[in-house]
Amino acid sequence: MSTILRRFMNRFYRNNEYSITIAGLGYTGKTTMLYLLKLNEIVQTISSIGFNVESIEVPLRGGGQLNFTGWDVGTGCGNPSVLSMLIGSYTASADALIWVVDSTDREGLKDSVGTLQDVIRRTESERSEAGTPAQAFPILILANKQDLPEAQSIDTVRKAFATLLRGRNACVFKSAFTQPDTGLQDAFEWLSIALELASAGKLPQPPKHNPVADMRSVDTLTEKLESWLGRIEKDSNPQEFLDQFHSISLPAWDHYTHIRIAFLLLRTHGRQKGKDMIFSGIEKYITESSQTRGRTFHITMTYFWIQIVHLGIESKAPQVPLKFSNGSSTASTSSTDFEMFLLCNPYVADGNLWADFYSRDVMMSPAAKAGMVLPDKKPLPNLVIRDAI
Incomplete structure (x- = not known):
C-alpha cells in the first residue's frame, strides 16, 4: 500500500x-x-x-x-x-x-x-x-x-x-x-x-510466507482508491464541484465523478430529493455535454450506484450520530468527508461492482437502460435493520 x-x-x-x-x-x-x-x-x-x-x-x-x-x-x-x-x-x-x-x-x-x-x-x-x-x-x-x-x-x-x-x-x-x-x-x-x-520490539519472528499468488484484482482496486484520494486533494471543493456539475463543466466524466456527485447530493439533500437530483442532473449532463458523446442515460445503473452510495453513507449504528450534516447546502460537507467515505467504503471504487448482482445480459439490456430492472443474481443490499449479534 x-x-x-x-x-x-x-x-x-x-x-x-x-x-x-x-x-x-x-x-x-x-x-x-x-x-x-x-x-x-x-x-x-x-x-x-x-x-x-x-x-x-x-x-x-x-x-x-x-x-x-x-x-x-x-x-x-x-x-x-x-x-x-x-x-x-x-x-x-x-x-x-x-x-x-x-x-x-x-x-x-x-x-x-x-x-x-x-x-x-x-x-x-x-x-x-x-x-x-x-x-x-x-x-x-x-x-x-x-x-x-x-x-x-x-x-x-x-x-x-x-x-x-x-x-x-x-x-x-x-x-x-x-x-x-x-x-x-x-x-x-x-x-x-x-x-x-x-x-x-520484544516479539517472536513469525514464519515467512510466500506472497499471495493472485492479488492482481485487489492491487488494481487499491491503486484506484489511492489515485482517488490523491485526486481529492487537487479537486474542487464540494460546492464548486456541484456548481460544475449543474453548469455542465466538470473537468472529467468518469466513475470517480459519478460517485462524488452521488455522495454530495445524497449527503446534502437526503435519499429522496438527492435521488431525483442525481437522475435529472446526470440525464441532463449526458444530453448536453461534449464529454459524454456516444453515451446514453442508464436508469438501472444509476439507481444501482445510488443504492450503494446511500448504503455506504448510512451504514452506521443508528444510535450513534453520523458526522455529516443533513443541511440544505454543502457548506458543512468538506472534502475530508468524502475522503473518510472512501476509506470506509473502498468497494465503491470498483466500477464493476454491479456484476455481483446483475448478469451482463440483464444490465446491458434495452429494458435496463430505459427503466429500473431488478437484479437477476441476488437482491441489492438495503438498510433493513437487523440484530448482528
Whole structure:
C-alpha cells in the first residue's frame, strides 16, 4: 500500500491512539462489539458494508485505559471477497488486528481460519514493502457467542487456529457480548500488554510466507482508491464541484465523478430529493455535454450506484450520530468527508461492482437502460435493520 493511502488513513487517527482493525466473517458480532465498547450497551446494527470507525476507550484493571481507533470491517456489501482481501492493506498500517469468530458456525470455522491466513499474508507483504517489522503486530481472536448451547468449545477454536498462529504474537479468548461477563476485559488486558511489547520490539519472528499468488484484482482496486484520494486533494471543493456539475463543466466524466456527485447530493439533500437530483442532473449532463458523446442515460445503473452510495453513507449504528450534516447546502460537507467515505467504503471504487448482482445480459439490456430492472443474481443490499449479534 502506497504512502498516500497510509497518509489519508492516519489523518483520522488521534496521535495518542492505537489503530486497530476489527474483522472476521459475516454475522460474527464485530459491529456489536464496537458499539458495546463505545456505548457500553448492546445496540441494533445495520448489516455493515465498508467500515465503521470509532474512537474507543477501554478501562484496564490497573487503573489505566487502552485508547484506540477501531476500524470495523463490514461484510454486508455485495462484493465481500474483494473487501476481505483489502483488509490486509488496511491492517498493514494498523497496530493490531481483532478477529471475531462465530463459535456456533461449525462449517464457517475452517473458512475463518483460511480468510485470516490470507489477511495475515497480505498484511505481512504490505509491512515488508513499507519496512515495518511483521512481528510487531498483535492478533486477538475472539471466539464469540460462547453463551449459546451450540457453540464450539474455546479449545476447539484454539486448535483450529493453532498452526496459523504458531510463532506469532496472538491469543484466542472466549466472548459472549450479550452476557454480563462479556470476556472482553481479559481479552483487552492481553491486547494492551501485546501492544506495549510490539512497540518495544520484544516479539517472536513469525514464519515467512510466500506472497499471495493472485492479488492482481485487489492491487488494481487499491491503486484506484489511492489515485482517488490523491485526486481529492487537487479537486474542487464540494460546492464548486456541484456548481460544475449543474453548469455542465466538470473537468472529467468518469466513475470517480459519478460517485462524488452521488455522495454530495445524497449527503446534502437526503435519499429522496438527492435521488431525483442525481437522475435529472446526470440525464441532463449526458444530453448536453461534449464529454459524454456516444453515451446514453442508464436508469438501472444509476439507481444501482445510488443504492450503494446511500448504503455506504448510512451504514452506521443508528444510535450513534453520523458526522455529516443533513443541511440544505454543502457548506458543512468538506472534502475530508468524502475522503473518510472512501476509506470506509473502498468497494465503491470498483466500477464493476454491479456484476455481483446483475448478469451482463440483464444490465446491458434495452429494458435496463430505459427503466429500473431488478437484479437477476441476488437482491441489492438495503438498510433493513437487523440484530448482528
